[in-house]
Amino acid sequence: MPAEVAALLRPHVEEMVTEIITMVPRDVPEYARPMEGRFGEGLQHGVAVALNRFLDLPGSAYPALTLESRRVYAGLGRGEYRSGRQLGALLAAYRSGARVTFRCASRIAVDADVPAEVLVPLGESIFAYIDELSAASVQGYADEQNEQVGELERRRTELAGLLLRGRAEPTGLQAAAAAAGWHVPALIAAVVLPRSGADGLRLALGRSALVVERAQDVVALVPAPAGDRPRRELERALQGRRAVVGPPRPVAEVPESLRLTQLTMARAAQAEARGATRPDPIFVSDHLLDVALSAEPAIVEDLARRRLAPLDRFGAATRERLAETLYHWLLHWGQRQPVADALSVHPQTVGYRLGQLREAFGDGLDDAQTRLELLIALRAGHR
Numbered sequence: 001m002p003a004e005v006a007a008l009l010r011p012h013v014e015e016m017v018t019e020i021i022t023m024v025p026r027d028v029p030e031y032a033r034p035m036e037g038r039f040g041e042g043l044q045h046g047v048a049v050a051l052n053r054f055l056d057l058p059g060s061a062y063p064a065l066t067l068e069s070r071r072v073y074a075g076l077g078r079g080e081y082r083s084g085r086q087l088g089a090l091l092a093a094y095r096s097g098a099r100v101t102f103r104c105a106s107r108i109a110v111d112a113d114v115p116a117e118v119l120v121p122l123g124e125s126i127f128a129y130i131d132e133l134s135a136a137s138v139q140g141y142a143d144e145q146n147e148q149v150g151e152l153e154r155r156r157t158e159l160a161g162l163l164l165r166g167r168a169e170p171t172g173l174q175a176a177a178a179a180a181g182w183h184v185p186a187l188i189a190a191v192v193l194p195r196s197g198a199d200g201l202r203l204a205l206g207r208s209a210l211v212v213e214r215a216q217d218v219v220a221l222v223p224a225p226a227g228d229r230p231r232r233e234l235e236r237a238l239q240g241r242r243a244v245v246g247p248p249r250p251v252a253e254v255p256e257s258l259r260l261t262q263l264t265m266a267r268a269a270q271a272e273a274r275g276a277t278r279p280d281p282i283f284v285s286d287h288l289l290d291v292a293l294s295a296e297p298a299i300v301e302d303l304a305r306r307r308l309a310p311l312d313r314f315g316a317a318t319r320e321r322l323a324e325t326l327y328h329w330l331l332h333w334g335q336r337q338p339v340a341d342a343l344s345v346h347p348q349t350v351g352y353r354l355g356q357l358r359e360a361f362g363d364g365l366d367d368a369q370t371r372l373e374l375l376i377a378l379r380a381g382h383r
Contacts, residue, residue, distance in 0.1 A: 008109065017048050023097075050097070157210075188224060190258040191220040193243035194218070195218055303373055327375070
């Protein structure tokens with residue numbers, strides 16, 4: 001575009017600024033407010049800076065924006081995010097300003113007998129320039145969003161760390177939660193899963209969860225599901241992630257929920273190594289007895305060694321069959337058919353094995369305390 005065009009338009013900058021500021025609120029409802037205070041000053045300054053910079057460009061090789069003017073338009077983008085508005089309104093205002101500028105500039109050029117072939121590059125230049133302004137504002141909007149989201153996530157991570165360590169003071173908890181954008185639930189469940197299952201976890205759980213990535217795993221603190229529907233929703237969010245959901249605990253006892261969750265995860269890994277099927281996810285509340293038995297493995301092992309000693313006389317394969325039969329016999333109160341169904345054998349086979357067990361254990365199978373201890377040992381996986 002010829003440099004002479006800039007010289008022609010510069011005396012009319014104030015006139016064009018006024019027309020743009022008049023038209024933008026009509027074209028973009030979000031800007032239909034009194035042109036006073038910081039808003040009016042900011043808009044007036046932004047339009048004036050844009051027009052003056054544009055008129056510096058014809059006949060030069062300068063970049064569309066200086067560092068200072070780029071800061072201006074990035075700042076407008078940041079301001080839109082801070083105000084809680086979408087960026088679309090600002091971009092629409094830019095387009096409106098470009099149309100008004102082209103209309104005014106074309107009128108001035110025609111009145112000055114500028115050749116018609118200059119008007120096309122004039123229009124192209126105006127809209128290319130507006131694209132540069134828009135890009136600067138988009139970048140500013142994105143930078144502000146990233147900074148605020150990053151700060152919010154940092155606060156949420158810090159809050160989760162305090163809860164997991166049991167160091168959240170009741171007096172400051174509500175303030176810390178508000179700063180982190182988190183509502184403190186009455187009961188919290190700690191969820192533990194491997195890092196390999198963490199993709200998209202924050203999105204799946206929503207803002208009601210605090211998520212912390214650790215060296216070996218990921219921990220999420222979620223409102224403990226109260227009822228079937230919240231539980232199903234949590235199951236869907238965790239499906240395929242190999243997660244373990246801890247028991248509900250009040251805020252002060254979150255570390256206990258985490259401890260029991262980790263204990264259950266270790267037990268599940270051991271069971272899976274033995275070929276057991278693993279639920280996904282695992283809810284600790286569905287396995288409280290097994291968790292209790294695994295809490296003191298040395299004591300349960302002592303109990304098993306003493307109570308299962310009568311099986312030592314049998315070979316490994318026979319011992320395994322008899323132990324499994326004894327477990328189901330105790331579980332089903334001595335009813336042969338349910339035992340046979342559980343073992344997929346004939347009831348006569350159950351009778352034969354019970355004869356061997358009677359011979360090995362003697363009157364111990366009639367003692368209530370002995371039966372309880374046998375059931376505990378066998379339930380814990382000892383054979």
